[in-house]
Amino acid sequence: xxxxxxxxxxxxxxxxxxxxxxxxxxxxxxxxxxxxxxxxxxxxxxxxxxxxxxxxxxxxxxxxxxxxxxxxxxxxxxxxxxxxxxxxxxxxxxxxxxxxxxxxxxxxxxxxxxxxxxxxxxxxxxxxxxxxxxxxxxxxxxxxxxxxxxxxxxxxxxxxxxxxxxxxxxxxxxxxxxxxxxxxxxxxxxxxxxxxxxxxxxxxxxxxxxxxxxxxxxxxxxxxxxxxxxxxxxxxxxxxxxxxxxxxxxxxxxxxxxxxxxxxxxxxxxxxxxxxxxxxxxxxxxxxxxxxxxxxxxxxxxxxxxxxxxxxxxxxxxxxxxxxxxxxxxxxxxxxxxxxxxxxxxxxxxxxxxxxxxxxxxxxxxxxxxxxxxxxxxxxxxxxxxxxxxxxxxxxx
Numbered sequence: 001x002x003x004x005x006x007x008x009x010x011x012x013x014x015x016x017x018x019x020x021x022x023x024x025x026x027x028x029x030x031x032x033x034x035x036x037x038x039x040x041x042x043x044x045x046x047x048x049x050x051x052x053x054x055x056x057x058x059x060x061x062x063x064x065x066x067x068x069x070x071x072x073x074x075x076x077x078x079x080x081x082x083x084x085x086x087x088x089x090x091x092x093x094x095x096x097x098x099x100x101x102x103x104x105x106x107x108x109x110x111x112x113x114x115x116x117x118x119x120x121x122x123x124x125x126x127x128x129x130x131x132x133x134x135x136x137x138x139x140x141x142x143x144x145x146x147x148x149x150x151x152x153x154x155x156x157x158x159x160x161x162x163x164x165x166x167x168x169x170x171x172x173x174x175x176x177x178x179x180x181x182x183x184x185x186x187x188x189x190x191x192x193x194x195x196x197x198x199x200x201x202x203x204x205x206x207x208x209x210x211x212x213x214x215x216x217x218x219x220x221x222x223x224x225x226x227x228x229x230x231x232x233x234x235x236x237x238x239x240x241x242x243x244x245x246x247x248x249x250x251x252x253x254x255x256x257x258x259x260x261x262x263x264x265x266x267x268x269x270x271x272x273x274x275x276x277x278x279x280x281x282x283x284x285x286x287x288x289x290x291x292x293x294x295x296x297x298x299x300x301x302x303x304x305x306x307x308x309x310x311x312x313x314x315x316x317x318x319x320x321x322x323x324x325x326x327x328x329x330x331x332x333x334x335x336x337x338x339x340x341x342x343x344x345x346x347x348x349x350x351x352x353x354x355x356x357x358x359x360x361x362x363x364x365x366x367x368x369x370x371x372x373x374x375x376x377x378x379x380x381x382x383x384x385x386x387x388x389x390x391x392x393x394x395x396x397x
Contacts, residue, residue: 051145130155136172210322221266223309251288255281311349314358344381356393
């Protein structure tokens with residue numbers, strides 16, 4: 001392909017990006033279709049990656065990798081710590097992130113450069129003859145990267161390199177749109193939960209909107225937190241809370257529950273009854289949380305620290321699940337009498353010095369043997385009209 005032949009090919013790729021790429025909702029699909037389009041237009045792409053920085057509590061970035069024959073790109077997530085490791089620090093991607101312009105390396109030259117990036121040896125082992133790494137700049141000024149490699153003898157032509165460079169602005173826009181939507185979903189999942197996040201992205205953002213659902217309700221907290229906060233340093237308190245939440249809240253998500261909020265040292269979660277065996281899964285989560293807390297306390301005692309005491313309350317009822325708050329600051333949560341009962345059960349767990357309490361109504365829907373529960377009788381609860389029958393989770397269910 002000579003320079004004079006390129007304009008019609010370039011127009012084809014740009015037209016696809018402008019008019020057709022909207023059909024590919026996800027980056028994993030966009031990259032393969034783009035590479036296939038480039039190949040159809042005569043550029044022999046044999047490998048491509050998108051190197052993206054993101055906003056995520058666990059991951060600093062992601063690499064999407066495509067090779068011929070792949071219907072969807074392979075996604076590899078990088079934890080924040082990975083950015084300090086040699087594999088990233090000694091890479092062309094880091095150089096692009098930090099301001100370098102396009103990097104090209106012919107891989108079919110007889111003698112490799114003595115100071116070249118280690119990734120070049122990997123590409124040679126795959127039979128690549130040429131490599132291009134190009135920066136993509138987003139609207140917020142952040143820099144990301146796209147890489148291209150070929151196996152063709154002689155590598156990329158000058159016209160192909162120029163054409164790939166001219167694709168960058170439109171490609172960056174297409175990638176940024178999809179990445180920002182994924183970041184928005186991640187942030188919502190992180191701060192309000194997966195199900196609530198899906199509802200918010202689907203448009204349920206007006207104050208007062210919501211639905212009544214029947215659900216198993218979980219409330220838990222750390223006993224003696226006020227004393228701990230007064231006794232320990234700020235960093236120690238935060239670390240202790242994170243350990244407590246890791247032990248008690250992780251099983252909720254593992255069993256399909258929805259954590260709605262962390263309230264200081266407490267957790268509010270639901271298991272909608274529209275899903276199978278919701279109460280049984282909530283109880284399994286409570287059993288797992290108790291086991292994890294005992295392991296955590298064994299570690300703390302070995303380190304000379306005081307054990308942590310906690311209480312979990314499980315109840316069942318109808319809740320209003322939706323938006324409440326001011327016109328400009330909303331909370332997607334659950335409210336209703338059943339939530340209040342769960343809160344009072346949590347208070348009762350402190351008074352009775354029990355780790356897991358549940359209402360008899362909740363226990364009746366658990367597909368468990370009666371030996372799981374210890375009947376405690378009926379108790380009046382503050383703000384609740386009639387006493388309710390309370391069960392405790394047996395020590396050895």
